[in-house]
Amino acid sequence: MSRIDKLSISGVRSFSHIERQNIAFFTPLTLIVGYNGSGKTTIIECLKYATTGELPPNSKGGAFIHDPKLCSANEVLAQVKLRYIVPPSTSYVTTRSLQLTVKKSTRSQRTLDGTLMIQCDGERESVSSKEANLNKIVSDTLGVSPAVLDAVIFCHQEESLWPMSEPAALKKRFDEIFEAMKYTKAIENLKVLRKKQGEKLAKLKATEIGDKQNKDKAEKCQASCIHLGDEIETLRGEAMKLHEQVQEATKNARERREAANSFLRIVNDLQTKTDELRIRKATLEESKARMDEELSGPDERLQDALAQYEERVARYVQDIEENRVQYKEYKDSLDESRQKHSEKLAEQGRLQSDKAKYERQLDSRVQLVQQAARLHGIRGFDGDLDDRKVQTFYERIQRLLVDKRHELDRLQAENASEMDNQTAVITELEGQRSRHTQNRVFAKQRITACERTIAALQRDLNTVEVDEGAKAILESESKDLELRLQQASHDLRNGDFDNKLQQQEIHLQQLEAESSRLSRELVESTRLLSDRAQLEVRKEELSEKNRRLSTLQTTWNDKLCALLGGSWDHATIDREFHKGLGVKIQALDEASRERDDILQQLKTIQGNLASIKEKSKKRDAEIARCKNVVVTALKNVDSEAELGVDALPAEIERLETDIVVLKNDMSLSTEMSKYYMSCRKSMNEKNKCELCERPFANAGEKSRLAAKIKSVLDQFGKSELEAELKENEQILGELRAARPQSETYMRLLTEKKRS
Numbered sequence: 001m002s003r004i005d006k007l008s009i010s011g012v013r014s015f016s017h018i019e020r021q022n023i024a025f026f027t028p029l030t031l032i033v034g035y036n037g038s039g040k041t042t043i044i045e046c047l048k049y050a051t052t053g054e055l056p057p058n059s060k061g062g063a064f065i066h067d068p069k070l071c072s073a074n075e076v077l078a079q080v081k082l083r084y085i086v087p088p089s090t091s092y093v094t095t096r097s098l099q100l101t102v103k104k105s106t107r108s109q110r111t112l113d114g115t116l117m118i119q120c121d122g123e124r125e126s127v128s129s130k131e132a133n134l135n136k137i138v139s140d141t142l143g144v145s146p147a148v149l150d151a152v153i154f155c156h157q158e159e160s161l162w163p164m165s166e167p168a169a170l171k172k173r174f175d176e177i178f179e180a181m182k183y184t185k186a187i188e189n190l191k192v193l194r195k196k197q198g199e200k201l202a203k204l205k206a207t208e209i210g211d212k213q214n215k216d217k218a219e220k221c222q223a224s225c226i227h228l229g230d231e232i233e234t235l236r237g238e239a240m241k242l243h244e245q246v247q248e249a250t251k252n253a254r255e256r257r258e259a260a261n262s263f264l265r266i267v268n269d270l271q272t273k274t275d276e277l278r279i280r281k282a283t284l285e286e287s288k289a290r291m292d293e294e295l296s297g298p299d300e301r302l303q304d305a306l307a308q309y310e311e312r313v314a315r316y317v318q319d320i321e322e323n324r325v326q327y328k329e330y331k332d333s334l335d336e337s338r339q340k341h342s343e344k345l346a347e348q349g350r351l352q353s354d355k356a357k358y359e360r361q362l363d364s365r366v367q368l369v370q371q372a373a374r375l376h377g378i379r380g381f382d383g384d385l386d387d388r389k390v391q392t393f394y395e396r397i398q399r400l401l402v403d404k405r406h407e408l409d410r411l412q413a414e415n416a417s418e419m420d421n422q423t424a425v426i427t428e429l430e431g432q433r434s435r436h437t438q439n440r441v442f443a444k445q446r447i448t449a450c451e452r453t454i455a456a457l458q459r460d461l462n463t464v465e466v467d468e469g470a471k472a473i474l475e476s477e478s479k480d481l482e483l484r485l486q487q488a489s490h491d492l493r494n495g496d497f498d499n500k501l502q503q504q505e506i507h508l509q510q511l512e513a514e515s516s517r518l519s520r521e522l523v524e525s526t527r528l529l530s531d532r533a534q535l536e537v538r539k540e541e542l543s544e545k546n547r548r549l550s551t552l553q554t555t556w557n558d559k560l561c562a563l564l565g566g567s568w569d570h571a572t573i574d575r576e577f578h579k580g581l582g583v584k585i586q587a588l589d590e591a592s593r594e595r596d597d598i599l600q601q602l603k604t605i606q607g608n609l610a611s612i613k614e615k616s617k618k619r620d621a622e623i624a625r626c627k628n629v630v631v632t633a634l635k636n637v638d639s640e641a642e643l644g645v646d647a648l649p650a651e652i653e654r655l656e657t658d659i660v661v662l663k664n665d666m667s668l669s670t671e672m673s674k675y676y677m678s679c680r681k682s683m684n685e686k687n688k689c690e691l692c693e694r695p696f697a698n699a700g701e702k703s704r705l706a707a708k709i710k711s712v713l714d715q716f717g718k719s720e721l722e723a724e725l726k727e728n729e730q731i732l733g734e735l736r737a738a739r740p741q742s743e744t745y746m747r748l749l750t751e752k753k754r755s
């Protein structure tokens with residue numbers, strides 16, 4: 001505990017400003033005794049002024065300072081020095097100065113800067129400060145509040161009746177002494193805080209009700225979402241299974257189709273072979289018929305046919321070999337083309353799958369961008385989005401993210417700063433509370449010490465011999481003081497300050513508990529608000545999805561109705577859609593199969609057509625060759641006439657007729673020649689006419705007959721007929737040699753016309 005050691009006064013009231021007066025204070029007690037007006041009160045006033053800086057009452061106009069008139073001076077400097085010791089060994093010396101200047105009609109008082117010198121362990125430190133700071137430092141270092149110094153320890157005698165003052169002033173004074181104002185302010189602040197927190201709590205409760213309802217709805221929505229998610233997962237699993245089954249079925253169908261195609265090829269080959277067989281049979285039949293015809297015909301024709309047989313057979317063999325090689329090439333080419341076609345189909349399917357997947361990813365990206373744009377209020381990303389727009393959006397989102405991170409850092413820093421401030425306030429409040437508790441303990445100790453001192457004084461007083469009058473006065477004063485002390489003790493007990501303090505502490509603890517509870521509720525409310533915000537976001541997403549669903553419904557309703565064969569419902573759309581899709585896929589598969597079959601048939605037909613074209617080309621070439629041969633042969637008959645191939649049989653027939661006629665003419669000529677030779681022989685030998693058997697009447701008749709026979713024999717000359725017959729037979733031979741070509745020509749021409 002600190003104690004006052006020494007007081008030095010100069011220039012205060014009756015104390016001279018020239019000579020300094022020192023008063024030493026002793027432990028445990030220093031009594032100041034003196035005549036009236038000797039300056040005891042002035043010493044207390046100086047102690048009070050030195051410790052609190054407070055001037056005594058009614059000291060305006062320089063009444064506290066030694067009157068300059070008394071020392072015939074215009075200016076007096078008053079100075080009070082106080083030394084006090086703070087255990088263990090720190091010594092403080094406070095010096096305060098006042099100056100009073102007297103002029104003709106005015107007196108002016110001026111307070112000079114006070115100083116405080118601190119001496120501790122041989123070290124000295126001087127502090128020159130303003131009065132307010134100095135008052136606080138002295139009060140703090142003494143460990144006694146200014147109110148206690150002012151009203152209790154250095155209470156001026158003129159103010160010593162403050163315990164008798166009215167209750168409001170008394171309460172105020174006690175509040176100042178016990179520094180209850182801070183607690184009162186704290187309580188008032190707590191009341192205000194409680195009121196605000198109550199209002200906040202009411203609002204939060206109202207919000208909580210709404211949030212609870214929203215939470216229930218959100219839980220229902222969440223349960224519904226989970227249920228729908230499970231259903232979607234189940235349906236997805238079923239869809240995956242169906243997809244696998246579809247793939248398996250597609251694979252089987254492809255294998256079956258390939259098998260069917262191979263069977264179809266075999267059937268086509270068989271058909272081709274059957275046709276070939278039929279053609280060959282027909283050709284054989286025709287050949288047989290022709291052979292029969294040939295065999296039934298004249299030997300020359302057979303000879304001709306035999307002569308040409310080897311050549312024809314060799315040509316046919318060559319044709320067969322060429323056709324076989326070509327057939328093999330076509331077959332290899334067909335197999336290779338089929339394999340390429342299968343590979344291309346597989347690649348097409350894979351590429352279509354990749355394309356669909358890529359398009360789905362693009363759609364998903366666009367939807368994500370649109371959702372994010374709506375969520376963050378970024379305009380310009382509602383419609384179709386290309387790669388450039390998506391890149392722009394990504395850059396904007398990155399910038400937004402950076403801004404939000406900065407904002408979060410700033411808010412965290414602000415929160416940390418606010419928390420530090422609040423912690424400092426709480427620490428300061430707790431420090432104040434502990435100081436006040438300590439002060440209360442000190443006050444109790446001082447009261448006890450004072451009581452002991454009073455008791456000792458009372459004992460000393462009892463031993464002091466005084467006159468009866470003074471004793472009676474002192475006793476009455478003593479009684480009066482005792483009564484006042486009892487009254488004060490009674491008031492102190494009745495005041496029940498301990499209980500009140502305890503109640504205030506309990507109340508403070510309750511308020512702290514209430515504050516922590518409100519903080520928890522605030523955290524809970526913040527969480528609920530966050531949930532509510534999330535719920536709002538979910539609601540917004542739900543409404544957005546509903547809007548998109550209605551848009552999709554508007555856009556695809558007709559197609560879906562067409563696909564599903566009537567109206568549809570959201571709940572069953574997925575199942576019905578997959579069902580309808582399955583039907584469409586089946587129809588598509590069938591159509592694909594039909595298309596493949598048709599393509600196969602088309603290829604077969606194209607192959608047949610190519611074969612037919614080739615055959616037709618060869619046939620045309622054969623027709624042209626046969627025609628050329630026949631026409632060349634016919635040119636020998638008549639080089640001028642433009643005879644067609646169909647004229648060959650008639651020409652042959654005509655030539656055969658001509659040859660028969662020529663042969664008849666030749667035999668007739670031979671017989672006629674024989675007859676006219678016999679006639680000439682009869683004329684020459686028998687001299688008569690062979691026909692009429694009459695002899696010639698004269699030589700003239702004989703010579704005329706000889707001339708006539710000679711002319712007739714000349715007329716029936718065989719050489720021309722033989723030459724003509726030979727020529728006709730040669731031409732006939734050539735024409736007959738051209739007959740197979742003619743028949744081939746006619747046959748091929750008929751086939752061509754038929755096809």
Ligand SMILES: Nc1ncnc2c1ncn2[C@@H]1O[C@H](COP(=O)(O)OP(=O)(O)OP(=O)(O)O)[C@@H](O)[C@H]1O
Nearest residue numbers: 013014035036037038039040041042063065066067
């Ligand atoms: N401004 C002043 N200049 C000079 N002397 C003054 C001034 N003011 C008061 N005094 C004197 O100072 C003395 C005051 O003394 P103070 O009241 O301290 O005496 P006291 O011992 O307390 O008297 P009491 O026993 O009657 O209370 C008086 O004698 C008074 O005349």
